[in-house]
Amino acid sequence: MNKVVLVTGANSGIGLALCERLLCQDSQIQLCLACRNMQRAEAARSALLVSHSDAQITLLHLDVGSIRSVLKAATEVKQRYNRLDYLYLNAGIMPNPQVDFKALFKGLFSRNVIHMFATAEGLLTQQDRLNADGLQEVFATNLFGHFLLVRELGPLLCQPGFTAQLIWTSSSNARRSAFSLDDIQHRKGLEPYSSSKYASDLLSLALNRHYNSQGLFSSVICPGLVMTNLTYGILPSFFWTLIMPFMWLIRVFTNTFTLTPYNGAEALSWLFLQKPESLDPHAKYHSLTSGFGKNYTQPRKMDIDEDMSEATYEQLLQLESNVRKKIEEEEQDAQSHGQ
DSSP states (O other): OOOEEEEESOSSHHHHHHHHHHHHHOTTOEEEEEESOHHHHHHHHHHHHHHOTTOEEEEEEOOTTOHHHHHHHHHHHHHHOSOOSEEEEOOOOOOSEEEOHHHHHHHHTSTTHHHHHHHOTTTEEEOOOBOTTSSBHHHIIIIIHHHHHHHHTHHHHSOTTOOEEEEEEOOTTOOGGGOOGGGTTOSSOSOHHHHHHHHHHHHHHHHHHHHGGGTEEEEEEEOOSBOSHHHHTTSOHHHHHHHHHHHHHHTTTOSOOOBSHHHHTHHHHHHHTSOGGGSOTTEEEEEEEOTTSOEEEEEEEOSOOHHHHHHHHHHHHHHHHHHHHHHHHHHHHHHHHHO
8 A cells, every 4th residue: 555645834945845755765655745735735735746747746734833733634534544564754934033143143253153054052042922822833843733743643553453653853953051841832932932842842751761662653843944935034145155164164064954944854864764663763853964965864862851852742732732722712702693
């Protein structure tokens, strides 16, 4: 039976590059592009069909930042497929990034310049906001929506006699210092993106602990420094024009500057070919590109521990329970008013 692969955030950047690479590796897969913008999703599908005319590519409307959208999309997926082999949790946002230009210029002339660009540590803040569900937007989109999707698709992912993979697109910007169990949504902080990515690292470890016995395995990757719409939004366009030659030069000395979405998708496509049982749940799989343009994947131990990952998982379960209860009450109220 052909493998079924669902990719969130598949209409551009790393997600679209991943889809292209997956079809090159196995043209027989059933590929589902789960996207918020259906016009862009259709354009992505058309682009993929140019080079893979016989590919089985379907579209799914999914806004992982909306609880109702996640629930509706999950219902549709369960109606379409009997099982799911790969779920790539790739969609993400970094709204209104603000750069500390003083720190940037200081870092440009320091020995930490490569680390600064690779991780944006001490360089980036974001202005988060509440979404329509009353959740922090970055937390909802980058983490909780995906968690809820996994929970909803459990029956397709956990099939007797089969193994399935969850693969999270994390970041080198995922740092313990930005995350707090007392503020899991990062309501009080200024680094919601970093917090949400660190939380996804923690969650992946917990998911392995709870689901490996059912044949479901979770991994996280870091795409390296990739130039996507998200990245280009951080600085004015003229600034990127000025520093891009400098960044290509830096890539000669560091393997984390993957730069292109195709290179950034290296670890994502590499995991597609691995036996999930052989993967290290404590490792983040990094997409790397040598100075000569050679792509490869390398595992690196994550700065996470079992207790914090379990506590994160429990908080997400409680939030899920609260969210479902709220939706049920709203539906009951709507029915009552309708009658």
